[in-house]
Amino acid sequence: MNQPLLIDGREMEPPEPFEATIAALDTLQPGEELTLLLNCQPHPLYQVLRRNGYVWTETWDDDGTNVIRIRLA
């Protein structure tokens, strides 16, 4: 079964958001986008994404949510 394309990590205890994201990336297909919602900048995750050929964008909502959109480069 495919992992979800939206992960709301704002209420999760770290490193659950990291873990859920890694699991979701397992099944991410070219052209698909994974959206991760957090309250911070997950620098360790960014390093993993960078080293494994993913790109991402960050948009900060007014309520302080970091909307991170991840896809294969």
Add this chain to the structure above:
Amino acid sequence: MSAHLSFDQAPPISVPLRFFLTAPLFGIAAGLLLAIDGGETLANRGHPFTLGLTHLIAAGFLLQVMAGALFQFVPVVTGGNVRRPQLVASLVHLGLGLGTPLLATAFFTLRPALFTAAVSLLAPGLLILVAIVGLALIGVSAQGDTLRALRAAVLSLLPTALLGATLALTLSGLVVSPVARVLEAHQAWALGGWALTLLAGVSWSVVPMFQITPPYPTALTRTFVPAMLTGLGLLSMGLLVSAPWADGLLLLGKALLLADAAAFAAMTLNLQARAKRKNSDSTRLFFRVAMICLLSFCVVGALLLATGGSTMTELPVALGILLLLGVFGAAVCGMLYKIVPFLVWLHLRSQLPKGVIPPNVNRMIPPVRTQRQFWLYLLGLALLLPSPWLPLAARAGGLCLALSCGLLLANLVGPVRIYRQHLRQHHNQFISQNCADGERPES
């Protein structure tokens, strides 16, 4: 776990762990020495015994953790490439691990040769750390406030080490220097430029991540390092220059440093109060204590600046305890309870077979054990703070500190055992599965 994702940027787990597991030993040693010797000497910060204890805490306990954190943080958070991490970590660990007890012993015995021996181990260890980690940080193309803070902190280790070496060599009789001024500069660069800047830079990333707070405002993260370096520059000039306006520079430098530190402390407390999930885990509690102590230090410091100082010889020692144990010791304990389980989890993820889930990070160290260590640490701090005036409190405070650091070590060993057990278990499963299938296991 995803088999295809690379976690290569993390150094081998032994690289940071060796520092994290060595650090509490220095805290235990300092606590026991206090418990045995008592606090009579704490009334004077220049007393050799006090200086020896100070360095067991600062260069032993705190520096070990901070060095280990750099080896982990730089590649995993900034993407910096620390070359030959195992070799470099071994050299740094050896230099600090042997140099620090030598330095403390030099203070306790006042034997000049021991000061020289300590410098010959500490200085290369620190210079290697600065050079290799500094190169890794310079090589990072991305920008950011955490990266800027780490660069500033590592850079500040240089004057810290050089000034410290100058002092030690002065005490060994090999050089002559204005000790009081060099000491003040050494303390400012060590505590402000190195330790506080490192703590702040790491906090920009890990406080929102691990304590689920809003992010630090950019107004603070962008100005902290420039203000710190400006304050240190003014202070250093004020100490070096012989001119009528030198005192003014010194005052301005100190005021700027205190304001910078106070802003960081106040904002961290504010963010903690606004955390989305308000649990009182030990990391949060330790950080709260650290920031309250930092704010208190800044308030007392500002009052002293405004009133022209104090003649109480005990006060600088109490302020030193507040900073070293109240701020940095507490922050370091809190950080370790997040870093070590996360390290174990990260390395198990990359080494266990696909489909095998590592244990939950938040259950690797039972909360009741971290809380026990926290309260014992707080009790020790509460006893040690007045001990320059009340020597009797030093023995009890020292004992609490030693026990607390012992508990810290025991708590950190737990996740390491979990790591070894999981690897062994899955290695044994692989062996028995393959032997049952009639295949030879790979060596």
